[in-house]
Amino acid sequence: MTKKPPALFEKFIYILIAVNVIAMILESHESVHLQYDVVFQIFETISIIIFSGEYLYRIYLGYKNKGLQGVSKYIFSTFGLIDLISILPFYLNRFISIDGRFLRILRLFRLTRIFKLGRESASLKLFVKALSAVRSELKFTLFLSVLMILFSASAIYYLEHDTQPEKFSSITESIWWATISLATVGYGDVYPITVGGKIFASIVSLIGIGIVAIPTGIISASFVEEILKMNRKQKD
Amino acid sequence: MTKKPPALFEKFIYILIAVNVIAMILESHESVHLQYDVVFQIFETISIIIFSGEYLYRIYLGYKNKGLQGVSKYIFSTFGLIDLISILPFYLNRFISIDGRFLRILRLFRLTRIFKLGRESASLKLFVKALSAVRSELKFTLFLSVLMILFSASAIYYLEHDTQPEKFSSITESIWWATISLATVGYGDVYPITVGGKIFASIVSLIGIGIVAIPTGIISASFVEEILKMNRKQKD
Amino acid sequence: MTKKPPALFEKFIYILIAVNVIAMILESHESVHLQYDVVFQIFETISIIIFSGEYLYRIYLGYKNKGLQGVSKYIFSTFGLIDLISILPFYLNRFISIDGRFLRILRLFRLTRIFKLGRESASLKLFVKALSAVRSELKFTLFLSVLMILFSASAIYYLEHDTQPEKFSSITESIWWATISLATVGYGDVYPITVGGKIFASIVSLIGIGIVAIPTGIISASFVEEILKMNRKQKD
Amino acid sequence: MTKKPPALFEKFIYILIAVNVIAMILESHESVHLQYDVVFQIFETISIIIFSGEYLYRIYLGYKNKGLQGVSKYIFSTFGLIDLISILPFYLNRFISIDGRFLRILRLFRLTRIFKLGRESASLKLFVKALSAVRSELKFTLFLSVLMILFSASAIYYLEHDTQPEKFSSITESIWWATISLATVGYGDVYPITVGGKIFASIVSLIGIGIVAIPTGIISASFVEEILKMNRKQKD
Numbered sequence: 001m002t003k004k005p006p007a008l009f010e011k012f013i014y015i016l017i018a019v020n021v022i023a024m025i026l027e028s029h030e031s032v033h034l035q036y037d038v039v040f041q042i043f044e045t046i047s048i049i050i051f052s053g054e055y056l057y058r059i060y061l062g063y064k065n066k067g068l069q070g071v072s073k074y075i076f077s078t079f080g081l082i083d084l085i086s087i088l089p090f091y092l093n094r095f096i097s098i099d100g101r102f103l104r105i106l107r108l109f110r111l112t113r114i115f116k117l118g119r120e121s122a123s124l125k126l127f128v129k130a131l132s133a134v135r136s137e138l139k140f141t142l143f144l145s146v147l148m149i150l151f152s153a154s155a156i157y158y159l160e161h162d163t164q165p166e167k168f169s170s171i172t173e174s175i176w177w178a179t180i181s182l183a184t185v186g187y188g189d190v191y192p193i194t195v196g197g198k199i200f201a202s203i204v205s206l207i208g209i210g211i212v213a214i215p216t217g218i219i220s221a222s223f224v225e226e227i228l229k230m231n232r233k234q235k236d
Numbered sequence: 237m238t239k240k241p242p243a244l245f246e247k248f249i250y251i252l253i254a255v256n257v258i259a260m261i262l263e264s265h266e267s268v269h270l271q272y273d274v275v276f277q278i279f280e281t282i283s284i285i286i287f288s289g290e291y292l293y294r295i296y297l298g299y300k301n302k303g304l305q306g307v308s309k310y311i312f313s314t315f316g317l318i319d320l321i322s323i324l325p326f327y328l329n330r331f332i333s334i335d336g337r338f339l340r341i342l343r344l345f346r347l348t349r350i351f352k353l354g355r356e357s358a359s360l361k362l363f364v365k366a367l368s369a370v371r372s373e374l375k376f377t378l379f380l381s382v383l384m385i386l387f388s389a390s391a392i393y394y395l396e397h398d399t400q401p402e403k404f405s406s407i408t409e410s411i412w413w414a415t416i417s418l419a420t421v422g423y424g425d426v427y428p429i430t431v432g433g434k435i436f437a438s439i440v441s442l443i444g445i446g447i448v449a450i451p452t453g454i455i456s457a458s459f460v461e462e463i464l465k466m467n468r469k470q471k472d
Numbered sequence: 473m474t475k476k477p478p479a480l481f482e483k484f485i486y487i488l489i490a491v492n493v494i495a496m497i498l499e500s501h502e503s504v505h506l507q508y509d510v511v512f513q514i515f516e517t518i519s520i521i522i523f524s525g526e527y528l529y530r531i532y533l534g535y536k537n538k539g540l541q542g543v544s545k546y547i548f549s550t551f552g553l554i555d556l557i558s559i560l561p562f563y564l565n566r567f568i569s570i571d572g573r574f575l576r577i578l579r580l581f582r583l584t585r586i587f588k589l590g591r592e593s594a595s596l597k598l599f600v601k602a603l604s605a606v607r608s609e610l611k612f613t614l615f616l617s618v619l620m621i622l623f624s625a626s627a628i629y630y631l632e633h634d635t636q637p638e639k640f641s642s643i644t645e646s647i648w649w650a651t652i653s654l655a656t657v658g659y660g661d662v663y664p665i666t667v668g669g670k671i672f673a674s675i676v677s678l679i680g681i682g683i684v685a686i687p688t689g690i691i692s693a694s695f696v697e698e699i700l701k702m703n704r705k706q707k708d
Numbered sequence: 709m710t711k712k713p714p715a716l717f718e719k720f721i722y723i724l725i726a727v728n729v730i731a732m733i734l735e736s737h738e739s740v741h742l743q744y745d746v747v748f749q750i751f752e753t754i755s756i757i758i759f760s761g762e763y764l765y766r767i768y769l770g771y772k773n774k775g776l777q778g779v780s781k782y783i784f785s786t787f788g789l790i791d792l793i794s795i796l797p798f799y800l801n802r803f804i805s806i807d808g809r810f811l812r813i814l815r816l817f818r819l820t821r822i823f824k825l826g827r828e829s830a831s832l833k834l835f836v837k838a839l840s841a842v843r844s845e846l847k848f849t850l851f852l853s854v855l856m857i858l859f860s861a862s863a864i865y866y867l868e869h870d871t872q873p874e875k876f877s878s879i880t881e882s883i884w885w886a887t888i889s890l891a892t893v894g895y896g897d898v899y900p901i902t903v904g905g906k907i908f909a910s911i912v913s914l915i916g917i918g919i920v921a922i923p924t925g926i927i928s929a930s931f932v933e934e935i936l937k938m939n940r941k942q943k944d
Contacts, residue, residue, distance in 0.1 A: 021386060024390060024407065025386075025390075025406075025407040025408060028397075028406040028407035028408070028410075029388075029405075029406040029408065029814075030405070030406070033812075062918065070330070071928050073790075081911040086368070108391055108394055111387055111390045111391060112387075114383050114386055114387050114390075115383060115387070117379075117383060121376055122372070123372050123373050123376030123377075124376065127373075127376065127377075127380075133935075134932070134935055135467065136830070136831050137834065137835075137931065137935055138316070139831070139832075140829055140831030140832065140835065141835075141931075142442075143825075145442065147326035147823060149288055149389065150729060150733075150822055151822050151823070154732060154733075154736075154822075155816055155819060155821045157736055158816055159738075167739070168736070169737075170733075170736040171732065171733040171736040171935055172733060172736070172737065175438065175830070176434045176438060179437075179438040179441055179442065180422070180437075180438070180441065181893055183420060183441040183442060183445050184420045184422075184656065184891060184892045184893050185417055185420050185421075185441060185445075186422045186424075186658070186888070186893035186894045186895045186896070187422045187423075187424040187427040187660075187895075188424035188659075188660050188894075188895040188896035188897060189424060189427055189776065191895040191897055197749075198884045201887075201888075202883065202884060202887040202888070205887055205888065205891040205893060206850075206853065206887065206891060206909050206920070208922070209891050209893075210923055210924040210927060212442070213448055213449075213924045213928070214924065214927060214928050214931065216445070216446040216449045216453065216928075217453065217924065217927070217928025217929070217931075217932075218448050218928055218931060218932055218935075219446060219450060219453075220452075220453025220454055220455070220456075220457060220928075221457060221928060221929060221932035222932060222935075223373065223377075223450065223453075223454060224370070224453075224457035224458060224461070225932070225936065227369075227370055227454075227458075228461065229292055231369070232285055242700055257622060260626060260643065261622075261626075261642075261643040261644060264626075264629055264633075264642040264643035264644070264646075265641075265642040265644065266641070266642070273685050302574060344627055344630055344631075347623055347626045347627060350619050350622055350626075351619060351623070353571075353615075353619065356514070357612055357673075358608070359608050359609050359611070359612030360612065362609065363609075363613075364610065365617075366499035378678075381678065402488075411674065412670045412674060415673075415677055415678065416658070416673075416674070416677065419656060419677040419678060419681050420656045420892065421656050421657075421659075421681075422658045422894065423658045423659075423660040423663040423896075424660035424895075424896050425657070425660060425663055451682055452681070452682040452685045452686065452689065453689065455682065455686060455689070456685070456686050456688075456689025456690055456692075456693060457689070457693060458613040459609065459613075459686065459689075459690060460606070460689075460690055460693035460694060460697070463605075463606055463609055463690075463694075464697065467605070493858060494880065496862060497858075497862075497878075497880060499881040500862075500865055500869075500878040500879035500880070500882075501877075501878040501880065502877070502878070514769030525930070541806070580863055580866055580867075583859055583862045584859075586855050586858055586859050586862075587855060587859070589851075589855065593848055594844070595844050595845050595849075596848065598845065599845075599848065599849075611918055614914075617914065623873055647910065648906045648910060649725060651909075651910040651913055651914065652894070652909075652910070652913065655892060655913040655914060655917050656892045657889055657892050657893075657894035657913060657917075658894045658896075659894045659895075659896040659899040660894070660896035660897060661899055684914070685921075687918055688713075688917070688918040688921045688922065688925065689925065691920050691922060691925075692921070692924075692925025692926055692928075692929060693920060693925070695845065695849075695922065695925075695926060696925075696929035696930060696933070699841075699842055699845055699926075699930075700933065703841070
């Protein structure tokens with residue numbers, strides 16, 4: 001039988017993550033940050049120690065279950081990587097001298113802590129199953145979406161660059177327009193103003209949006225299919 | 237047999253709610269409000285008296301059906317709570333002295349009256365059935381959506397805060413951007429302008445929007461499944 | 473056997489409608505309108521005569537098929553009403569003196585001509601079948617959408633009116649915000665700026681958008697179901 | 709047995725296309741363009757030579773497989789046309805004198821190179837199968853979408869033209885508003901401001917958006933249906 005951490009331990013870790021997320025949100029408020037900086041630093045250090053302990057404990061559990069194979073299975077699992085990534089920046093910052101810019105990017109990894117909350121849910125397992133059932137089709141439609149975005153970005157660049165050289169300064173810049181448009185967000189910071197650009201954007205809106213929305217449709221349909229399958233099994 | 241209010245009574249309550257909603261909309265126009273203030277106050281008082289009578293009547297019906305158990309069943313049902321919440325602010329305002337700000341929030345509860353219109357629909361029952369069939373998966377995907385929003389908000393805060401300190405002043409503020417973007421509304425009041433922020437927002441748009449849209453897809457698919465099941469039953 | 477208009481006649485009417493639509497689009501350009509006004513008027517008169525002839529012809533066909541019953545069946549069918557509405561403004565304008573404002577609204581009815589193009593398609597029949605299979609659920613979810621919009625509009629009015637009295641001047645005005653937000657269009661002409669308004673709008677975005685999107689999901693799913701059913705039949 | 713190009717050759721072409729796309733994106737940056745113009749021109753010429761060779765080779769393969777029939781089958785296939793279109797502008801530009809404006813449109817065809825990446829994917833074949841299973845319904849719903857856009861554009865033109873003569877100058881201009889609104893992009897560059905326009909836009913948002921979203925729903929559902937069918941087959 002696979003050994004798992006005790007339920008109480010799991011609950012404690014969950015609460016700690018939740019408090020960590022709340023702390024991160026509070027800390028981002030300048031006024032709060034200035035007044036309670038030390039509190040946040042102490043809390044972060046304590047959290048890191050506990051999370052590090054959790055990481056070692058899970059490695060140990062993996063070893064107990066299947067020896068070295070179990071260890072490497074855990075380390076390279078999605079949650080194993082998340083567990084590592086979310087504590088790594090703290091240590092890197094302490095032991096290696098890194099410049100400020102890179103540090104800020106590293107801090108982003110701390111955010112992955114949020115996703116630790118999803119672990120051990122039965123729905124997550126069903127969701128992963130639903131995803132893997134349509135894995136190759138999902139890859140294909142995501143690839144199609146990226147192609148569609150690249151194509152739209154390039155075309156709008158040629159059509160709008162002369163009239164709006166600042167907003168469509170390069171294809172790279174136009175990718176921003178293409179993504180935000182095909183995802184139907186449409187902030188309104190960039191949009192075509194030439195007749196050609198408008199006609200192209202209209203056609204692309206009708207076709208491209210459909211293509212970009214397909215992956216979501218596939219995931220939903222596959223998920224519901226798995227739910228129905230499970231329900232049928234439970235009945236039998 | 238479960239006793240229900242007579243059909244005529246139900247109809248009368250329905251019409252009264254509809255007139256209440258119209259009155260609320262009309263009252264919000266300053267010119268109308270100034271001229272007919274007394275009329276609206278009298279109408280509100282009469283409405284409250286009738287709705288209070290309805291509430292007591294439904295409690296009485298619950299008692300007739302299953303004694304005290306029936307009473308508590310009604311009181312703690314969704315519509316029982318809505319029935320109470322929609323009349324409560326009136327009484328709280330009369331009998332307890334409360335300050336203006338809290339009163340305004342209380343007035344919001346009056347709005348729940350709108351949802352009383354949905355009672356007793358066969359489709360509502362089917363809809364609730366469809367929702368409860370995918371209950372745990374719905375909770376999971378909504379939880380995933382909230383995680384996605386928190387993660388996006390935190391990341392964009394780190395990426396954009398220095399360049400747009402006013403628009404992305406804290407993670408709390410950034411949650412507004414994340415929700416409006418991942419729900420694909422995109423008002424255009426806040427959007428990333430740095431290269432890092434744009435790249436992150438593009439990727440998040442493609443993945444995050446899909447995740448936020450999954451609950452809707454699941455509800456629709458589950459609803460249609462229940463409709464088909466019911467149609468098949470009616471055929472047999 | 474039900475008598476239908478000859479195929480050539482149908483084709484001619486189709487082309488005439490298409491030309492009518494193109495003419496309407498061209499006429500809307502001021503420069504074109506000023507230069508070719510007479511041409512458009514003559515074309516409109518000829519079109520009306522032919523469409524009137526078509527209307528009488530279809531009434532006659534109805535009579536031939538099932539007597540007076542067939543006539544009333546045609547007249548009160550969707551396309552029968554569209555056929556009438558699209559020619560009516562012309563005659564009303566000629567024979568009754570109407571003021572300019574009402575006339576402009578009447579001209580809008582001329583647009584229904586566009587929908588005459590959909591007649592006689594096998595897919596339309598399947599689509600209507602798919603719609604009627606989920607009729608009552610569709611009504612319910614549309615009703616739910618309207619409730620959601622009314623509720624959101626009222627709540628945002630109470631939350632934002634004091635801060636933005638011009639943009640959220642009344643609940644009627646706020647309905648515009650609610651519809652455009654819940655339909656995820658988000659022009660960006662109105663949006664909440666208070667903390668309360670933003671929190672409410674965020675929550676409403678996640679829940680309300682899902683509700684407003686359900687009717688579409690139901691229609692799509694029901695349509696595909698009908699397509700699959702038809703394909704299975706064709707195989708047997 | 710149908711002869712196919714060797715796997716290594718396919719891989720080489722794939723990498724070349726990917727490098728071409730990257731080159732196109734880089735070239736669009738003014739600073740890069742100015743400094744490395746010659747490099748890009750040489751790379752383009754080499755690419756064209758290889759793609760031309762690929763085109764001839766595929767014609768030869770078609771001939772080997774089924775004689776002249778195989779040749780015409782390849783030439784008029786989707787990818788055959790893409791292969792041709794993506795190299796044509798280069799030759800037209802060399803051998804025929806064409807003016808600058810037409811040349812820029814021709815350059816757009818170069819972009820079709822992106823879609824060459826999709827060839828030979830098993831998912832693509834399944835996707836095409838899913839599309840063709842709902843072909844006629846897809847055509848119908850796309851046609852319905854176009855009707856809806858034309859109708860909305862015409863109606864908003866009559867409602868908003870007098871108040872915003874610049875933004876809704878003609879129905880052609882209003883089509884831009886209608887497409888961007890019904891596709892739920894909503895840049896916010898044009899939107900109704902009259903009461904009539906807002907009421908119409910609200911109603912159209914609720915109904916029209918549903919209609920425009922149906923094709924996507926159909927494609928997703930059909931795709932998932934094909935995936936499930938294939939999975940069942942693989943099990944048997």
